[in-house]
Amino acid sequence: MTPRALMAFFLVTAALSLLIASAWAFAGAWWVLPFAGIEISALGIAFIAFGRRVGDFERIHLDDDRLIVEVCEKARLSRHEFVPAWAVVETRRAGPGSEVFVRCRDRQVAVGRYLDGPARELLARELSARLRAKRF
Amino acid sequence: MAAIPGGADHAHDHAHDHPSGIMRWVTTTNHKDIGSMYLWFSFAMFIVGGIMAMVIRAELFEPGLQVVDPDRFNQMTTLHGLIMVFGAIMPAFVGFANWMIPLMIGASDMAFARMNNWSFWLLPPAAILLTTSLLVPGGAAASGWTLYPPLTVQMGMGMDMAIFAVHILGISSIMGSINIVTTILNMRAPGMTLMKMPLFCWTWLITAYLVIAVMPVLAGAVTMILTDRHFGTSFFNAAGGGDPVLYQHIFWFFGHPEVYIIAIPAFGVVSQVIPAFSRKPLFGYASMVYATSSIAILSFIVWAHHMYTVGMPVAGQLYFMFATMLIAIPTGVKVFNWVATMWRGSLSFETPMLFSIGFLFLFTLGGFSGLVLSMTAVDVQLHDSYYVVAHFHYVMVAGALFSAYAGAYYWLPKWTGHMYDEKLGKLHFWLSLVFFNMTFFVQHFLGLAGMPRRIPDYALQFAEFNMISSIGAFGFGLSQLVFLVVVLKCLKGGEKASAKPWDGAEGLEWTVPSPAPHHTFETPPIIK
Numbered sequence: 001m002t003p004r005a006l007m008a009f010f011l012v013t014a015a016l017s018l019l020i021a022s023a024w025a026f027a028g029a030w031w032v033l034p035f036a037g038i039e040i041s042a043l044g045i046a047f048i049a050f051g052r053r054v055g056d057f058e059r060i061h062l063d064d065d066r067l068i069v070e071v072c073e074k075a076r077l078s079r080h081e082f083v084p085a086w087a088v089v090e091t092r093r094a095g096p097g098s099e100v101f102v103r104c105r106d107r108q109v110a111v112g113r114y115l116d117g118p119a120r121e122l123l124a125r126e127l128s129a130r131l132r133a134k135r136f
Numbered sequence: 137m138a139a140i141p142g143g144a145d146h147a148h149d150h151a152h153d154h155p156s157g158i159m160r161w162v163t164t165t166n167h168k169d170i171g172s173m174y175l176w177f178s179f180a181m182f183i184v185g186g187i188m189a190m191v192i193r194a195e196l197f198e199p200g201l202q203v204v205d206p207d208r209f210n211q212m213t214t215l216h217g218l219i220m221v222f223g224a225i226m227p228a229f230v231g232f233a234n235w236m237i238p239l240m241i242g243a244s245d246m247a248f249a250r251m252n253n254w255s256f257w258l259l260p261p262a263a264i265l266l267t268t269s270l271l272v273p274g275g276a277a278a279s280g281w282t283l284y285p286p287l288t289v290q291m292g293m294g295m296d297m298a299i300f301a302v303h304i305l306g307i308s309s310i311m312g313s314i315n316i317v318t319t320i321l322n323m324r325a326p327g328m329t330l331m332k333m334p335l336f337c338w339t340w341l342i343t344a345y346l347v348i349a350v351m352p353v354l355a356g357a358v359t360m361i362l363t364d365r366h367f368g369t370s371f372f373n374a375a376g377g378g379d380p381v382l383y384q385h386i387f388w389f390f391g392h393p394e395v396y397i398i399a400i401p402a403f404g405v406v407s408q409v410i411p412a413f414s415r416k417p418l419f420g421y422a423s424m425v426y427a428t429s430s431i432a433i434l435s436f437i438v439w440a441h442h443m444y445t446v447g448m449p450v451a452g453q454l455y456f457m458f459a460t461m462l463i464a465i466p467t468g469v470k471v472f473n474w475v476a477t478m479w480r481g482s483l484s485f486e487t488p489m490l491f492s493i494g495f496l497f498l499f500t501l502g503g504f505s506g507l508v509l510s511m512t513a514v515d516v517q518l519h520d521s522y523y524v525v526a527h528f529h530y531v532m533v534a535g536a537l538f539s540a541y542a543g544a545y546y547w548l549p550k551w552t553g554h555m556y557d558e559k560l561g562k563l564h565f566w567l568s569l570v571f572f573n574m575t576f577f578v579q580h581f582l583g584l585a586g587m588p589r590r591i592p593d594y595a596l597q598f599a600e601f602n603m604i605s606s607i608g609a610f611g612f613g614l615s616q617l618v619f620l621v622v623v624l625k626c627l628k629g630g631e632k633a634s635a636k637p638w639d640g641a642e643g644l645e646w647t648v649p650s651p652a653p654h655h656t657f658e659t660p661p662i663i664k
Binding site: 001006009013016017020021024027028029031032033034035036038039042043046047049050054116 | 247248251310311314315317318321322345348349350351352353355356357359360363371379382385386389436655
């Protein structure tokens with residue numbers, strides 16, 4: 001659904017819910033109104049949260065001179081550039097799962113955050129192997 | 137609709153890489169796990185609510201008090217209603233939604249996987265609050281599931297526990313609905329327009345919208361009861377200048393759409409099953425969507441037909457009567473479309489189809505008794521009688537529950553990877569059909585003869601029909617254990633199910649292997 005259509009959906013829902021709640025408030029049952037407000041806010045927050053994350057991505061590019069990791073999160077794009085010969089891939093335990101980082105001296109960036117555990121481990125293995133191949 | 141499954145490699149399943157044991161279920165964010173938990177929870181609550189129904193029917197087996205005292209009887213009727221509506225039927229359809237919506241629209245999971253986990257785990261505390269309220273001083277709420285004041289203003293701690301339970305269940309429903317709306321609107325596979333969506337998804341989209349619109353009304357109503365009880369307000373307390381009838385209006389403004397919150401997903405399930413076993417596409421897809429939407433819209437403007445007897449102007453009675461009768465039009469469209477789908481189809485009568493046809497007959501019967509009750513002059517005679525009890529059990533049990541069984545048998549091979557025992561399934565259906573009618577059809581006669589509902593004892597003239605009804609209820613209760621046996625057998629083993637075990641079934645859920653792998657549609661399929 002397009003953002004405009006989603007906004008229209010939200011506005012119609014909010015208008016209906018608040019209209020119902022206002023009518024009951026007018027009849028004396030004003031407690032309905034705050035609950036409607038909370039609920040519509042929750043729906044709005046859900047749509048915004050989803051909308052902000054919907055374009056998130058990670059892109060990893062490796063050539064002879066550079067390892068580039070692009071991370072787009074909440075509509076903000078960040079670009080991390082490493083020298084392949086100096087970059088290492090680290091897997092760290094985090095709770096029941098693990099996190100994968102590309103690190104070069106004091107700079108690091110998490111990768112594979114949108115993958116499940118096994119796919120993330122596969123990414124770590126493949127990236128390490130390719131970085132090793134660049135060194136020798 | 138032709139679907140090209142995306143490059144998703146379903147052959148490898150990563151389920152073994154996830155936490156195992158109890159922690160798998162506590163921490164899971166997988167829509168299939170959460171769907172399974174919802175379904176098991178709803179069945180457990182169905183058994184608990186069913187045991188309460190057995191207590192009620194044992195008490196009514198013959199005239200004279202024999203099993204429980206009148207106050208405990210009222211607690212049983214109240215908790216039976218609350219547990220069945222909020223604990224059994226609603227979670228059952230949320231379970232179906234969790235399992236099937238992502239599979240049907242080609243999404244990898246629900247939009248908010250963690251929130252999905254929270255929405256489920258709110259349910260057990262609410263169930264504990266409701267059931268343990270029987271043990272506190274003064275017992276559980278005994279006002280009926282509608283929680284009408286002034287009774288609710290007067291009761292003990294059990295009433296507060298019921299109010300908190302309703303709040304928690306409401307929060308869970310809202311979180312679930314927000315998740316479903318966001319998932320359906322945003323995560324459909326490329327090419328799947330709204331009008332290409334399986335009807336089950338449409339019905340859930342409309343249901344979720346209804347939940348979002350009316351849950352604040354229920355939350356407000358029970359909160360006002362709470363403040364009347366403990367904080368000196370007088371919203372519904374006539375002694376303080378409040379109006380108990382206002383509560384009835386508020387409750388039924390929520391309560392009538394609630395009927396459709398339960399019934400509309402049931403329509404969705406039946407709309408998937410009937411075409412599959414008729415080997416024909418659903419007749420009048422677009423009209424089904426519009427009829428379902430019309431039912432949802434009309435459900436907002438008919439609430440006072442539940443309360444004709446509290447006193448309202450004749451113009452009001454006329455309005456609510458005609459508005460209520462209007463619902464028969466879109467409902468008729470749906471019933472005729474299901475029948476037209478079967479017309480000249482290549483029908484076969486496996487258990488899901490049997491339950492769907494059972495639904496079709498009995499829900500229509502419940503609809504007709506609803507039409508009878510919509511007439512003010514008739515309703516004034518039948519209000520609070522067993523006729524009403526018979527009517528809503530035809531809608532809720534033969535309607536919602538039969539459709540839930542249709543869905544469970546239909547998708548069980550997809551969930552477990554095994555075919556269920558068809559003989560046992562059919563036995564379950566026929567026993568349920570016979571005992572259901574034995575229990576509830578005679579209640580029409582009891583109501584017409586003037587037997588009021590929610591009474592633990594009755595005049596001798598009602599004895600025979602009550603005895604028949606009670607025997608039917610015990611039979612119906614026991615028949616449900618057959619379903620448990622079928623599911624357990626199916627989980628344990630049985631004939632291996634193919635990806636598409638029903639040759640007439642259509643939809644993306646049948647493009648993935650059976651049982652559906654832990655992760656599906658990691659790459660969305662393309663719909664042409």
